[in-house]
Amino acid sequence: MSAEKETRADLASWVAHLSRQYAAIVDEFGTGTRPSWVSAELAGLGSSIDNARTRLKDLEASTIQS
Numbered sequence: 001m002s003a004e005k006e007t008r009a010d011l012a013s014w015v016a017h018l019s020r021q022y023a024a025i026v027d028e029f030g031t032g033t034r035p036s037w038v039s040a041e042l043a044g045l046g047s048s049i050d051n052a053r054t055r056l057k058d059l060e061a062s063t064i065q066s
Helices: 008-029 036-065
Strands: none
Touching: 008 036
8 A cells, every 4th residue: 555645544544454364363363373475474464553553653643734
């Protein structure tokens, strides 16, 4: 997702999309022993979710200050 002209709705939708992907992988492979690529994928998705949530908070803070 491009940082240009992001809206709260865009970011909230993106967080929801990534969270569904994360949950689908956990549902399929569980939380125990699993292939290493699964852990790597979950780490990447987790990082993307955190980044999107941070951008959403920043956008909301800048909207409040404006």
